[in-house]
Amino acid sequence: MVNLNGKKVIKMDVQMKQQGFTLVEIAIVLVIIGLLLGGVLKGQEMIKSAKVKAQMQQVDGISAAFNTYQDKYGALPGDDANAATNTGVAGLVNGNGGGSYSATEGDKLVWEHLEAANLLAGYTPAGNGRFINKYGKQAFFRTNYAGLQGAISCFTVPNEVAIEIDRKVDNGDGASGAMRRSNQAAYPTTAGDSWICTAA
Template identity: 45%
Template structure:
């Protein structure tokens, strides 16, 4: 006769309550990460708006002081000693590579620009120009921001204008879709 059958140690698994608690914690962590990314994006948009406001103020101050637009100034080498060139004085900032150099050398913005290949960048990393351009049917002098996510361009437009890509003083090259696409040009006209 055989003795009693040995008992195997009881296997203990996770209860439904323990699994539910772990899932709630994971959900809270993911929510925090996503909320954090939203805060980072919002800070970048605010930084871009602040940069464009500062550049607009610098252009206005340059124009008040020298009666000319930076980049377009026919006497820039006199007004901003060290400038690599003068503009043609036609009222259109087509000389966009000279504009930041004129502003910096005249003391209205910080930075060093060579007047030919250097350009400013936004908090998102795209190029920033002071430029005469046509965007979404409107032309004129303004600040041009290149390669912004469409959600950034829409937030900028909503905060500074009407939130529509093809009307008002803020224009973009494409409709705001919030699908992660990139808007090649966003212009904030003076």
């Protein structure tokens, strides 16, 4: 209290407290953000890896079904001229028995014959009769296709998945090896899809 000319004046000593974050607080926030981002990115990588694995399992399952049909009935599924008799499914369309696939046989009949023989579960036909794969995209069979010999299964997947699958089962090059891009070119690294093909 100060006395000025007989008047009492109260002097208040007000100290303004500074507001803001300390370096420690900022560091803690940055660490938390880093952990969250790392978790999200790792989670996305795990999801991608699971999808790639599921697609590879589907391809392996189709290949096993294809080979089992051949062993059991002595004919290519989809090309089997006695498919209705062999599978016991009345009304099943037979193939022409020519030993190779036409577009119609490779797009539709392979899947119908495998399903009729109870070798392929969950056949979901596309509008053109092709099989729908794990990515909701189409798959088909051809003979001597994409530079590969024999019965070839082809399926559409995102480019990054095509590269990953090819790396896991082959050489990662869409132009060569046991797994190839349908046009026998390198996989694009941009967004989009690729047809990848492998021997059945």
